[in-house]
Amino acid sequence: MIRKCVNKIMKICYRLLAVAIFLLIWEMAPRVGLADPVFLPPFSKVFVEFFRMLISGELLKHIGISLQRSILGFSLGLIISVPLGLLIGWFKGFERFSDPLLQTFRQTSTLALFPVFILLFGIGEISKIAIIFWGVQWAILLNTIAGVKNVDPLLIKSARSMGTTSFEIFVKVIVPASIPSIFMGIRLSATTSILILVAAEMMGANSGLGFLIYDAEVKYQIPKMYAAIISMSMLGLILNYSLVAIEKRVTRWKEEPYRAA
Incomplete structure:
Protein backbone atom coordinates (compact mmCIF):
# COMPACT_ATOMS: atom_id res chain seq x y z
CA MET A 1 0.00 0.00 0.00
CA ILE A 2 2.81 2.41 0.94
CA ARG A 3 4.71 1.48 -2.22
CA LYS A 4 1.66 2.24 -4.36
CA CYS A 5 1.26 5.64 -2.71
CA VAL A 6 4.94 6.43 -3.23
CA ASN A 7 4.76 5.37 -6.89
CA LYS A 8 1.66 7.50 -7.40
CA ILE A 9 3.36 10.53 -5.83
CA MET A 10 6.44 9.97 -7.99
CA LYS A 11 4.31 9.84 -11.14
CA ILE A 12 2.56 13.07 -10.20
CA CYS A 13 5.89 14.78 -9.46
CA TYR A 14 7.31 13.57 -12.78
CA ARG A 15 4.30 14.93 -14.68
CA LEU A 16 4.68 18.30 -12.94
CA LEU A 17 8.43 18.48 -13.49
CA ALA A 18 8.21 20.31 -16.83
CA VAL A 19 5.86 22.89 -15.29
CA ALA A 20 8.22 23.40 -12.34
CA ILE A 21 11.20 23.90 -14.68
CA PHE A 22 9.23 26.43 -16.73
CA LEU A 23 8.22 28.39 -13.62
CA LEU A 24 11.82 28.35 -12.37
CA ILE A 25 13.05 29.77 -15.68
CA TRP A 26 10.30 32.39 -15.52
CA GLU A 27 11.37 33.36 -12.01
CA MET A 28 15.09 33.56 -12.79
CA ALA A 29 15.07 35.09 -16.30
CA PRO A 30 14.09 38.64 -15.24
CA ARG A 31 16.27 38.47 -12.13
CA VAL A 32 19.48 37.63 -14.01
CA GLY A 33 18.82 40.05 -16.88
CA LEU A 34 17.66 37.58 -19.54
CA ALA A 35 14.28 39.38 -19.70
CA ASP A 36 13.09 42.86 -18.87
CA PRO A 37 11.36 42.66 -15.44
CA VAL A 38 9.07 45.53 -16.50
CA PHE A 39 7.49 43.43 -19.24
CA LEU A 40 8.11 40.00 -17.69
CA PRO A 41 8.08 40.25 -13.89
CA PRO A 42 9.30 37.28 -11.84
CA PHE A 43 6.72 34.57 -11.32
CA SER A 44 6.71 35.24 -7.57
CA LYS A 45 5.31 38.74 -8.16
CA VAL A 46 2.62 37.35 -10.45
CA PHE A 47 1.84 34.66 -7.88
CA VAL A 48 1.41 37.27 -5.12
CA GLU A 49 -0.85 39.37 -7.37
CA PHE A 50 -2.88 36.27 -8.28
CA PHE A 51 -3.64 35.52 -4.63
CA ARG A 52 -4.34 39.18 -3.87
CA MET A 53 -6.97 39.22 -6.61
CA LEU A 54 -8.30 35.86 -5.46
CA ILE A 55 -8.68 36.94 -1.84
CA SER A 56 -10.26 40.27 -2.76
CA GLY A 57 -12.84 38.48 -4.92
CA GLU A 58 -11.97 40.47 -8.04
CA LEU A 59 -10.66 37.42 -9.88
CA LEU A 60 -13.56 35.18 -8.93
CA LYS A 61 -16.04 37.79 -10.17
CA HIS A 62 -14.48 37.92 -13.63
CA ILE A 63 -14.04 34.13 -13.79
CA GLY A 64 -17.70 33.64 -12.89
CA ILE A 65 -18.86 36.01 -15.63
CA SER A 66 -16.63 34.37 -18.25
CA LEU A 67 -17.74 30.90 -17.18
CA PHE A 74 -20.99 25.81 -25.29
CA SER A 75 -24.23 24.19 -24.10
CA LEU A 76 -26.12 25.62 -27.05
CA GLY A 77 -23.50 24.25 -29.44
CA LEU A 78 -23.62 20.85 -27.73
CA ILE A 79 -27.41 20.60 -27.83
CA ILE A 80 -27.53 21.40 -31.54
CA SER A 81 -24.31 19.84 -32.88
CA VAL A 82 -24.52 16.33 -31.39
CA PRO A 83 -28.00 15.41 -32.72
CA LEU A 84 -27.25 17.12 -36.05
CA GLY A 85 -23.92 15.29 -36.35
CA LEU A 86 -25.55 11.94 -35.62
CA LEU A 87 -28.16 12.53 -38.32
CA ILE A 88 -25.66 13.77 -40.92
CA GLY A 89 -23.34 10.84 -40.24
CA TRP A 90 -26.17 8.28 -40.40
CA PHE A 91 -27.86 9.56 -43.56
CA LYS A 92 -25.20 9.56 -46.29
CA GLY A 93 -27.30 11.52 -48.74
CA PHE A 94 -27.73 14.30 -46.18
CA GLU A 95 -23.97 14.31 -45.59
CA ARG A 96 -23.15 14.67 -49.32
CA PHE A 97 -25.65 17.52 -49.55
CA SER A 98 -24.48 19.46 -46.48
CA ASP A 99 -20.72 18.77 -46.44
CA PRO A 100 -19.64 21.58 -48.86
CA LEU A 101 -21.54 24.15 -46.82
CA LEU A 102 -20.24 22.81 -43.49
CA GLN A 103 -16.64 22.83 -44.73
CA THR A 104 -17.04 26.41 -45.99
CA PHE A 105 -18.40 27.63 -42.65
CA ARG A 106 -15.75 25.66 -40.77
CA GLN A 107 -12.92 27.42 -42.62
CA THR A 108 -14.32 30.88 -41.84
CA SER A 109 -12.48 32.52 -38.96
CA THR A 110 -14.70 32.78 -35.91
CA SER A 127 -23.41 38.54 -29.33
CA LYS A 128 -20.77 36.97 -27.05
CA ILE A 129 -22.83 33.81 -26.50
CA ALA A 130 -23.55 33.63 -30.24
CA ILE A 131 -19.87 33.86 -31.21
CA ILE A 132 -19.01 31.12 -28.72
CA PHE A 133 -21.78 28.92 -30.12
CA TRP A 134 -20.51 29.49 -33.65
CA GLY A 135 -16.92 28.71 -32.73
CA VAL A 136 -17.48 25.58 -30.63
CA GLN A 137 -20.05 23.78 -32.75
CA TRP A 138 -17.72 22.71 -35.55
CA ALA A 139 -15.41 20.43 -33.56
CA ILE A 140 -18.39 18.75 -31.91
CA LEU A 141 -20.31 18.44 -35.18
CA LEU A 142 -17.45 17.10 -37.31
CA ASN A 143 -16.21 14.68 -34.65
CA THR A 144 -19.75 13.38 -34.19
CA ILE A 145 -20.08 12.82 -37.93
CA ALA A 146 -16.70 11.07 -38.01
CA GLY A 147 -17.69 8.91 -35.02
CA VAL A 148 -20.82 7.69 -36.81
CA LYS A 149 -18.99 7.03 -40.08
CA ASN A 150 -16.20 5.10 -38.35
CA VAL A 151 -18.42 2.66 -36.48
CA ASP A 152 -17.23 -0.89 -37.13
CA PRO A 153 -19.36 -2.25 -40.03
CA LEU A 154 -19.27 -5.70 -38.39
CA LEU A 155 -21.28 -4.33 -35.47
CA ILE A 156 -23.97 -3.06 -37.84
CA LYS A 157 -24.02 -6.30 -39.86
CA SER A 158 -24.27 -8.37 -36.68
CA ALA A 159 -27.18 -6.26 -35.46
CA ARG A 160 -28.97 -6.55 -38.81
CA SER A 161 -28.46 -10.32 -38.89
CA MET A 162 -30.43 -10.54 -35.64
CA GLY A 163 -33.38 -8.71 -37.15
CA THR A 164 -32.72 -5.38 -35.46
CA THR A 165 -34.50 -2.40 -36.98
CA SER A 166 -32.61 0.60 -38.35
CA PHE A 167 -33.84 2.77 -35.48
CA GLU A 168 -32.64 0.24 -32.88
CA ILE A 169 -29.26 -0.01 -34.62
CA PHE A 170 -28.96 3.76 -34.53
CA VAL A 171 -29.84 3.98 -30.84
CA LYS A 172 -28.10 0.84 -29.53
CA VAL A 173 -25.08 0.59 -31.83
CA ILE A 174 -24.30 3.86 -33.62
CA VAL A 175 -24.78 6.28 -30.74
CA PRO A 176 -22.77 4.31 -28.11
CA ALA A 177 -19.97 3.56 -30.58
CA SER A 178 -19.74 7.26 -31.49
CA ILE A 179 -19.37 8.48 -27.89
CA PRO A 180 -15.50 8.47 -27.82
CA SER A 181 -15.34 10.62 -30.94
CA ILE A 182 -18.10 12.91 -29.64
CA PHE A 183 -16.18 13.44 -26.39
CA MET A 184 -13.06 14.30 -28.35
CA GLY A 185 -15.00 17.06 -30.06
CA ILE A 186 -16.48 18.18 -26.75
CA ARG A 187 -13.05 18.48 -25.16
CA LEU A 188 -11.70 20.51 -28.08
CA SER A 189 -14.75 22.76 -28.08
CA ALA A 190 -14.80 23.30 -24.30
CA THR A 191 -11.37 24.88 -24.22
CA THR A 192 -12.05 26.70 -27.49
CA SER A 193 -15.13 28.30 -25.94
CA ILE A 194 -12.96 29.98 -23.30
CA LEU A 195 -10.39 31.19 -25.81
CA ILE A 196 -13.03 32.65 -28.12
CA LEU A 197 -14.78 34.34 -25.23
CA VAL A 198 -11.58 35.92 -23.91
CA ALA A 199 -10.88 37.38 -27.36
CA ALA A 200 -14.48 38.62 -27.62
CA GLU A 201 -14.31 40.19 -24.15
CA MET A 202 -11.20 42.10 -25.15
CA MET A 203 -13.12 43.79 -27.97
CA GLY A 204 -16.46 44.54 -26.38
CA ALA A 205 -17.02 43.97 -22.66
CA ASN A 206 -16.58 45.57 -19.25
CA SER A 207 -16.20 42.33 -17.31
CA GLY A 208 -14.75 38.84 -17.68
CA LEU A 209 -11.22 37.46 -18.00
CA GLY A 210 -10.70 38.92 -21.48
CA PHE A 211 -11.64 42.37 -20.24
CA LEU A 212 -9.41 41.91 -17.18
CA ILE A 213 -6.40 41.02 -19.34
CA TYR A 214 -6.98 43.94 -21.71
CA ASP A 215 -7.70 46.42 -18.92
CA ALA A 216 -4.55 45.42 -17.01
CA GLU A 217 -2.45 45.76 -20.16
CA VAL A 218 -3.84 49.22 -20.94
CA LYS A 219 -3.26 50.39 -17.36
CA TYR A 220 0.23 48.87 -17.42
CA GLN A 221 -0.54 46.55 -14.51
CA ILE A 222 1.70 43.80 -15.86
CA PRO A 223 1.63 41.33 -12.89
CA LYS A 224 -2.16 41.59 -12.88
CA MET A 225 -2.26 40.87 -16.61
CA TYR A 226 -0.16 37.72 -16.21
CA ALA A 227 -2.27 36.63 -13.24
CA ALA A 228 -5.38 36.86 -15.41
CA ILE A 229 -3.68 34.87 -18.19
CA ILE A 230 -2.70 32.17 -15.69
CA SER A 231 -6.30 32.08 -14.45
CA MET A 232 -7.49 31.48 -18.00
CA SER A 233 -4.98 28.65 -18.46
CA MET A 234 -5.94 27.01 -15.16
CA LEU A 235 -9.61 27.26 -16.08
CA GLY A 236 -8.93 25.48 -19.36
CA LEU A 237 -6.92 22.75 -17.61
CA ILE A 238 -9.62 22.14 -15.00
CA LEU A 239 -12.27 21.98 -17.69
CA ASN A 240 -10.24 19.58 -19.83
CA TYR A 241 -9.42 17.15 -17.02
CA SER A 242 -13.00 17.26 -15.77
CA LEU A 243 -14.22 16.21 -19.21
CA VAL A 244 -11.58 13.46 -19.34
CA ALA A 245 -12.87 12.10 -16.01
CA ILE A 246 -16.46 12.22 -17.27
CA GLU A 247 -15.47 10.48 -20.49
CA LYS A 248 -13.78 7.65 -18.58
CA ARG A 249 -16.91 7.09 -16.51
CA VAL A 250 -19.23 7.19 -19.51
CA THR A 251 -17.05 4.90 -21.66
CA ARG A 252 -16.10 2.25 -19.11
CA TRP A 253 -17.16 -0.39 -21.61
CA LYS A 254 -14.21 0.44 -23.85
CA GLU A 255 -11.20 -1.85 -23.85
CA GLU A 256 -8.18 -0.35 -22.14
CA PRO A 257 -5.88 -0.33 -25.23
CA TYR A 258 -8.55 1.52 -27.23
CA ARG A 259 -8.97 4.08 -24.45
CA ALA A 260 -5.24 4.71 -24.26
CA ALA A 261 -5.20 5.39 -27.96
Whole structure:
Protein backbone atom coordinates (compact mmCIF):
# COMPACT_ATOMS: atom_id res chain seq x y z
CA MET A 1 0.00 0.00 0.00
CA ILE A 2 2.81 2.41 0.94
CA ARG A 3 4.71 1.48 -2.22
CA LYS A 4 1.66 2.24 -4.36
CA CYS A 5 1.26 5.64 -2.71
CA VAL A 6 4.94 6.43 -3.23
CA ASN A 7 4.76 5.37 -6.89
CA LYS A 8 1.66 7.50 -7.40
CA ILE A 9 3.36 10.53 -5.83
CA MET A 10 6.44 9.97 -7.99
CA LYS A 11 4.31 9.84 -11.14
CA ILE A 12 2.56 13.07 -10.20
CA CYS A 13 5.89 14.78 -9.46
CA TYR A 14 7.31 13.57 -12.78
CA ARG A 15 4.30 14.93 -14.68
CA LEU A 16 4.68 18.30 -12.94
CA LEU A 17 8.43 18.48 -13.49
CA ALA A 18 8.21 20.31 -16.83
CA VAL A 19 5.86 22.89 -15.29
CA ALA A 20 8.22 23.40 -12.34
CA ILE A 21 11.20 23.90 -14.68
CA PHE A 22 9.23 26.43 -16.73
CA LEU A 23 8.22 28.39 -13.62
CA LEU A 24 11.82 28.35 -12.37
CA ILE A 25 13.05 29.77 -15.68
CA TRP A 26 10.30 32.39 -15.52
CA GLU A 27 11.37 33.36 -12.01
CA MET A 28 15.09 33.56 -12.79
CA ALA A 29 15.07 35.09 -16.30
CA PRO A 30 14.09 38.64 -15.24
CA ARG A 31 16.27 38.47 -12.13
CA VAL A 32 19.48 37.63 -14.01
CA GLY A 33 18.82 40.05 -16.88
CA LEU A 34 17.66 37.58 -19.54
CA ALA A 35 14.28 39.38 -19.70
CA ASP A 36 13.09 42.86 -18.87
CA PRO A 37 11.36 42.66 -15.44
CA VAL A 38 9.07 45.53 -16.50
CA PHE A 39 7.49 43.43 -19.24
CA LEU A 40 8.11 40.00 -17.69
CA PRO A 41 8.08 40.25 -13.89
CA PRO A 42 9.30 37.28 -11.84
CA PHE A 43 6.72 34.57 -11.32
CA SER A 44 6.71 35.24 -7.57
CA LYS A 45 5.31 38.74 -8.16
CA VAL A 46 2.62 37.35 -10.45
CA PHE A 47 1.84 34.66 -7.88
CA VAL A 48 1.41 37.27 -5.12
CA GLU A 49 -0.85 39.37 -7.37
CA PHE A 50 -2.88 36.27 -8.28
CA PHE A 51 -3.64 35.52 -4.63
CA ARG A 52 -4.34 39.18 -3.87
CA MET A 53 -6.97 39.22 -6.61
CA LEU A 54 -8.30 35.86 -5.46
CA ILE A 55 -8.68 36.94 -1.84
CA SER A 56 -10.26 40.27 -2.76
CA GLY A 57 -12.84 38.48 -4.92
CA GLU A 58 -11.97 40.47 -8.04
CA LEU A 59 -10.66 37.42 -9.88
CA LEU A 60 -13.56 35.18 -8.93
CA LYS A 61 -16.04 37.79 -10.17
CA HIS A 62 -14.48 37.92 -13.63
CA ILE A 63 -14.04 34.13 -13.79
CA GLY A 64 -17.70 33.64 -12.89
CA ILE A 65 -18.86 36.01 -15.63
CA SER A 66 -16.63 34.37 -18.25
CA LEU A 67 -17.74 30.90 -17.18
CA GLN A 68 -21.38 31.84 -17.44
CA ARG A 69 -20.93 33.10 -20.99
CA SER A 70 -18.83 30.10 -22.00
CA ILE A 71 -21.23 27.54 -20.55
CA LEU A 72 -24.24 29.10 -22.26
CA GLY A 73 -22.59 29.23 -25.69
CA PHE A 74 -20.99 25.81 -25.29
CA SER A 75 -24.23 24.19 -24.10
CA LEU A 76 -26.12 25.62 -27.05
CA GLY A 77 -23.50 24.25 -29.44
CA LEU A 78 -23.62 20.85 -27.73
CA ILE A 79 -27.41 20.60 -27.83
CA ILE A 80 -27.53 21.40 -31.54
CA SER A 81 -24.31 19.84 -32.88
CA VAL A 82 -24.52 16.33 -31.39
CA PRO A 83 -28.00 15.41 -32.72
CA LEU A 84 -27.25 17.12 -36.05
CA GLY A 85 -23.92 15.29 -36.35
CA LEU A 86 -25.55 11.94 -35.62
CA LEU A 87 -28.16 12.53 -38.32
CA ILE A 88 -25.66 13.77 -40.92
CA GLY A 89 -23.34 10.84 -40.24
CA TRP A 90 -26.17 8.28 -40.40
CA PHE A 91 -27.86 9.56 -43.56
CA LYS A 92 -25.20 9.56 -46.29
CA GLY A 93 -27.30 11.52 -48.74
CA PHE A 94 -27.73 14.30 -46.18
CA GLU A 95 -23.97 14.31 -45.59
CA ARG A 96 -23.15 14.67 -49.32
CA PHE A 97 -25.65 17.52 -49.55
CA SER A 98 -24.48 19.46 -46.48
CA ASP A 99 -20.72 18.77 -46.44
CA PRO A 100 -19.64 21.58 -48.86
CA LEU A 101 -21.54 24.15 -46.82
CA LEU A 102 -20.24 22.81 -43.49
CA GLN A 103 -16.64 22.83 -44.73
CA THR A 104 -17.04 26.41 -45.99
CA PHE A 105 -18.40 27.63 -42.65
CA ARG A 106 -15.75 25.66 -40.77
CA GLN A 107 -12.92 27.42 -42.62
CA THR A 108 -14.32 30.88 -41.84
CA SER A 109 -12.48 32.52 -38.96
CA THR A 110 -14.70 32.78 -35.91
CA LEU A 111 -13.24 36.04 -34.65
CA ALA A 112 -13.47 37.56 -38.12
CA LEU A 113 -17.24 37.15 -37.82
CA PHE A 114 -17.42 38.90 -34.45
CA PRO A 115 -18.26 42.31 -36.05
CA VAL A 116 -21.11 40.58 -37.90
CA PHE A 117 -22.50 39.21 -34.64
CA ILE A 118 -22.24 42.65 -33.05
CA LEU A 119 -24.20 44.15 -35.96
CA LEU A 120 -26.85 41.44 -35.66
CA PHE A 121 -27.15 41.13 -31.88
CA GLY A 122 -25.57 44.30 -30.49
CA ILE A 123 -22.63 44.59 -28.12
CA GLY A 124 -24.36 42.88 -25.19
CA GLU A 125 -24.35 39.32 -23.90
CA ILE A 126 -26.18 37.76 -26.85
CA SER A 127 -23.41 38.54 -29.33
CA LYS A 128 -20.77 36.97 -27.05
CA ILE A 129 -22.83 33.81 -26.50
CA ALA A 130 -23.55 33.63 -30.24
CA ILE A 131 -19.87 33.86 -31.21
CA ILE A 132 -19.01 31.12 -28.72
CA PHE A 133 -21.78 28.92 -30.12
CA TRP A 134 -20.51 29.49 -33.65
CA GLY A 135 -16.92 28.71 -32.73
CA VAL A 136 -17.48 25.58 -30.63
CA GLN A 137 -20.05 23.78 -32.75
CA TRP A 138 -17.72 22.71 -35.55
CA ALA A 139 -15.41 20.43 -33.56
CA ILE A 140 -18.39 18.75 -31.91
CA LEU A 141 -20.31 18.44 -35.18
CA LEU A 142 -17.45 17.10 -37.31
CA ASN A 143 -16.21 14.68 -34.65
CA THR A 144 -19.75 13.38 -34.19
CA ILE A 145 -20.08 12.82 -37.93
CA ALA A 146 -16.70 11.07 -38.01
CA GLY A 147 -17.69 8.91 -35.02
CA VAL A 148 -20.82 7.69 -36.81
CA LYS A 149 -18.99 7.03 -40.08
CA ASN A 150 -16.20 5.10 -38.35
CA VAL A 151 -18.42 2.66 -36.48
CA ASP A 152 -17.23 -0.89 -37.13
CA PRO A 153 -19.36 -2.25 -40.03
CA LEU A 154 -19.27 -5.70 -38.39
CA LEU A 155 -21.28 -4.33 -35.47
CA ILE A 156 -23.97 -3.06 -37.84
CA LYS A 157 -24.02 -6.30 -39.86
CA SER A 158 -24.27 -8.37 -36.68
CA ALA A 159 -27.18 -6.26 -35.46
CA ARG A 160 -28.97 -6.55 -38.81
CA SER A 161 -28.46 -10.32 -38.89
CA MET A 162 -30.43 -10.54 -35.64
CA GLY A 163 -33.38 -8.71 -37.15
CA THR A 164 -32.72 -5.38 -35.46
CA THR A 165 -34.50 -2.40 -36.98
CA SER A 166 -32.61 0.60 -38.35
CA PHE A 167 -33.84 2.77 -35.48
CA GLU A 168 -32.64 0.24 -32.88
CA ILE A 169 -29.26 -0.01 -34.62
CA PHE A 170 -28.96 3.76 -34.53
CA VAL A 171 -29.84 3.98 -30.84
CA LYS A 172 -28.10 0.84 -29.53
CA VAL A 173 -25.08 0.59 -31.83
CA ILE A 174 -24.30 3.86 -33.62
CA VAL A 175 -24.78 6.28 -30.74
CA PRO A 176 -22.77 4.31 -28.11
CA ALA A 177 -19.97 3.56 -30.58
CA SER A 178 -19.74 7.26 -31.49
CA ILE A 179 -19.37 8.48 -27.89
CA PRO A 180 -15.50 8.47 -27.82
CA SER A 181 -15.34 10.62 -30.94
CA ILE A 182 -18.10 12.91 -29.64
CA PHE A 183 -16.18 13.44 -26.39
CA MET A 184 -13.06 14.30 -28.35
CA GLY A 185 -15.00 17.06 -30.06
CA ILE A 186 -16.48 18.18 -26.75
CA ARG A 187 -13.05 18.48 -25.16
CA LEU A 188 -11.70 20.51 -28.08
CA SER A 189 -14.75 22.76 -28.08
CA ALA A 190 -14.80 23.30 -24.30
CA THR A 191 -11.37 24.88 -24.22
CA THR A 192 -12.05 26.70 -27.49
CA SER A 193 -15.13 28.30 -25.94
CA ILE A 194 -12.96 29.98 -23.30
CA LEU A 195 -10.39 31.19 -25.81
CA ILE A 196 -13.03 32.65 -28.12
CA LEU A 197 -14.78 34.34 -25.23
CA VAL A 198 -11.58 35.92 -23.91
CA ALA A 199 -10.88 37.38 -27.36
CA ALA A 200 -14.48 38.62 -27.62
CA GLU A 201 -14.31 40.19 -24.15
CA MET A 202 -11.20 42.10 -25.15
CA MET A 203 -13.12 43.79 -27.97
CA GLY A 204 -16.46 44.54 -26.38
CA ALA A 205 -17.02 43.97 -22.66
CA ASN A 206 -16.58 45.57 -19.25
CA SER A 207 -16.20 42.33 -17.31
CA GLY A 208 -14.75 38.84 -17.68
CA LEU A 209 -11.22 37.46 -18.00
CA GLY A 210 -10.70 38.92 -21.48
CA PHE A 211 -11.64 42.37 -20.24
CA LEU A 212 -9.41 41.91 -17.18
CA ILE A 213 -6.40 41.02 -19.34
CA TYR A 214 -6.98 43.94 -21.71
CA ASP A 215 -7.70 46.42 -18.92
CA ALA A 216 -4.55 45.42 -17.01
CA GLU A 217 -2.45 45.76 -20.16
CA VAL A 218 -3.84 49.22 -20.94
CA LYS A 219 -3.26 50.39 -17.36
CA TYR A 220 0.23 48.87 -17.42
CA GLN A 221 -0.54 46.55 -14.51
CA ILE A 222 1.70 43.80 -15.86
CA PRO A 223 1.63 41.33 -12.89
CA LYS A 224 -2.16 41.59 -12.88
CA MET A 225 -2.26 40.87 -16.61
CA TYR A 226 -0.16 37.72 -16.21
CA ALA A 227 -2.27 36.63 -13.24
CA ALA A 228 -5.38 36.86 -15.41
CA ILE A 229 -3.68 34.87 -18.19
CA ILE A 230 -2.70 32.17 -15.69
CA SER A 231 -6.30 32.08 -14.45
CA MET A 232 -7.49 31.48 -18.00
CA SER A 233 -4.98 28.65 -18.46
CA MET A 234 -5.94 27.01 -15.16
CA LEU A 235 -9.61 27.26 -16.08
CA GLY A 236 -8.93 25.48 -19.36
CA LEU A 237 -6.92 22.75 -17.61
CA ILE A 238 -9.62 22.14 -15.00
CA LEU A 239 -12.27 21.98 -17.69
CA ASN A 240 -10.24 19.58 -19.83
CA TYR A 241 -9.42 17.15 -17.02
CA SER A 242 -13.00 17.26 -15.77
CA LEU A 243 -14.22 16.21 -19.21
CA VAL A 244 -11.58 13.46 -19.34
CA ALA A 245 -12.87 12.10 -16.01
CA ILE A 246 -16.46 12.22 -17.27
CA GLU A 247 -15.47 10.48 -20.49
CA LYS A 248 -13.78 7.65 -18.58
CA ARG A 249 -16.91 7.09 -16.51
CA VAL A 250 -19.23 7.19 -19.51
CA THR A 251 -17.05 4.90 -21.66
CA ARG A 252 -16.10 2.25 -19.11
CA TRP A 253 -17.16 -0.39 -21.61
CA LYS A 254 -14.21 0.44 -23.85
CA GLU A 255 -11.20 -1.85 -23.85
CA GLU A 256 -8.18 -0.35 -22.14
CA PRO A 257 -5.88 -0.33 -25.23
CA TYR A 258 -8.55 1.52 -27.23
CA ARG A 259 -8.97 4.08 -24.45
CA ALA A 260 -5.24 4.71 -24.26
CA ALA A 261 -5.20 5.39 -27.96
